Amino acid sequence: MPEPTTTLSRRTLLGAGLASFCTPAFAEMRDGTHFAIADLVRGAPEAIGRPLRIVLPAGSAANLVPVARQFTDLTGIDVELDPAGVHDVASNVLIAHLEEVHRYDFALPATYDIPDLVAAGALVPMDDIELPGRVPPSAAAIYSEGDSFDGKHYGYQTDGDTYLVFLNRNILEDRAIADGYEDAYGARFAAPESWGEFDRQVAYVSSSPGDAFGALLPRAPGYVEWEFWLRFLAKGVWPFSPEFRPQIAGDAGVEALEDMLALSPFLAPDASSHRGLSGNWQSFQTLPIYMTFGWGGAQKLMNQPGKPLHGRLSHAVIPGGDGPNTPAALPCFNWGWSYSVVSRTEMPAVAKAFALFAVSSSVSTDAVRQADGFFDPFRDEHYRDPDIRAIYGDAFLETHRASLANAIPDLYIADRGAFFSTLGMWLRLVLDGVVPPAEGLTRVSQQWELLTDRLDRAKQAERWLSLRRKFPDRVAANLRDLVA
Structure with missing residues (x-):
């Protein structure tokens, strides 16, 4: 077990993030890389008379419209956007792949869906696609851990989805409550x-x-898993051993789930609804609620002029553990959207060129500027853009960048969807009072073992160890494995 590091406070984390934000290393101006990329595929014969078809989450259509328009203007290649539900992009790609039809050339799946799409053979490694010329070098996204799987590169990150605590300043600054x-x-x-x-x-x-609620946390299936995951890590234990044996059913996991149960009576009543985050954010704006969780999309929604909480939000990184030898803070990345090329495409070079074009400095800045779209800052120059600063506010961007730059990765393993859906199902059964915490977590562990036995355990363990090495040092040094 590594020696615990010096405690990292939220203030230290933010200070480090702000210092990086202001250094000359991040003074790169928006460049013209997108022109050079467009030149590579202008007049591509495979694109004559047919559009580049992209399946994307409906909420990011506002971001993609200016990207597609610029790409078409510079290359003469039409782009067809096919919006889908936020949880349907990956399944639409998978269905088209299994039906062996050319429905899409390109996709914008959630970053955590990439491993499952790769396992199905539905994505093409970017490194296997040759472009007819050299692409000028460009600065990378601040976070890109989810774009590769099993040593190959499958996507380009285009959304800085770092999970944050949102605080209602009307309650935070209430002197009666504070005193x-x-x-x-x-x-x-x-x-x-x-x-x-x-x-x-x-x-x-x-x-x-008074009538204030302490929090409205997203506890519907598909979201409740993240709260438990972060609470568990805050106990100072790795969720899997180096051999990929589950470690969540011990004392640390039971304590984390008992903490969630104990908090339930104090949450706003919509916490367990199936509306997802957007519905929770709507309630957070209209009811007197102190805290919730969210990403930059919540800030875009709630910080619009005329909205009840415009200018009345504070933000913090996800909290850490309470005792010694536990992580002091848990900044995390747990969604994101990554440009990916589907295996049924008939124009892979054009699709890859579009991805590079979309994440280039100038074009991606235009995309993130769209206040009605999902995309949040993911490159350093985004944080300096006046329009983006006006949309989000400087205080939010300071916290956001510090969290993104120090984020722990999501669970990028084979069958990630099955692992998390199993966890979410049993968490809901515990929170609904159907089974006790210890039994629920034991059932999760058993089902995780069955899932792993169906796979290649040695390969899954290799993936997990690779992922562990990507945890920030200050977090990893305060996580331990349980002794059998």
């Missing part, structure tokens, strides 16, 4: 830096005079 909390606990009422402090503040706000 009462400080009297009760001898601690300042400020953005929580540990899960224990988070839970204590939520319970206090919900129990205070």
Whole structure:
């Protein structure tokens, strides 16, 4: 077990992020790389008389429209956008692949779906696609861990989805609540830096005079898994051993799930609904709620002029553990969208060129500027753009970049979808009172073992160890394996 590192506070993390943000290394101006990329495929014979077809989440259509328009203007190649539901992009790609039809050339799946699409043979490695010329070098995305799988490159990250705590300043700055909390606990009422402090503040706000709720957390299937995952990591334990044996059913996992149960009475009633995050964000704007979780999309939605919480939000990285030898903060990346080329495409070079074009400095900045689209900053120059700064606000961007640059990766393993859906199903059964925490987590572990036995355990363990090495040092040094 590595020696624990010096405690990393939220303030230290933000200071480091802001320092990087202001250094000359990040002073690169928007370049003209997209012109050179467009030149490579202008007049490509495989694109004559047919469009480049892209399946994408409907919420990112606003981001893609200016990208597609510029690509067509510079190459003469039409681009056809096919919007799908936020959870349907990967399944649409997979169905088309299994039906052996050429429905799409290109896709914008959630980054965490790439491993499952690769396993199905539905994506082409970018490195296997040759372009008719050299692409000028360009700065990479701040976070790109999810774009590769099993040593091959399958996507280009285009959305900086780092998970953050959102705080309603109307409640955070309420002197009666703040003074009462400080009297009760001898601690300042400020953005929580540990899960224990988070839970204590939520319970206090919900129990205070008035109608305020402490939090509205996304606990519907598909989202509840992340809360447990982060609470578990905050206990200082790796979720899998180096041999890829589950470690969530021990004391740390049971404690994390018991903490979630104990908090449930203090949450706003929509927490367990099936509306997903966007519905929760709508409630967060209209009800007196202290905290929620979200990404940059929530900031875009709630910081619009005329919205109830415009200019009234504070933000924090995901809190860490309460005791020694636990991570002090858990900045994480847990969604994102990655430009990927589908295996049934009839114009792979054009599709790859579009991906490179879309993530280039100038074009990607235009995409992120679209206030109605999903995409959030993912390159350093995005954080300096005046229009983007006006949309998000400088305080949010400071927290966002610090979290993105220090983020732990999502669970990029084979059958990731099956692993997380199993976890989500049993978490809901526990939170609904059907089974106790220890039994629910034991069932998850058993089903995870069955899933692994169906796969190649040695290969899955290799993937997991590779992923562990990508955890930030300050987090990894405070995670341990359980001794059997």
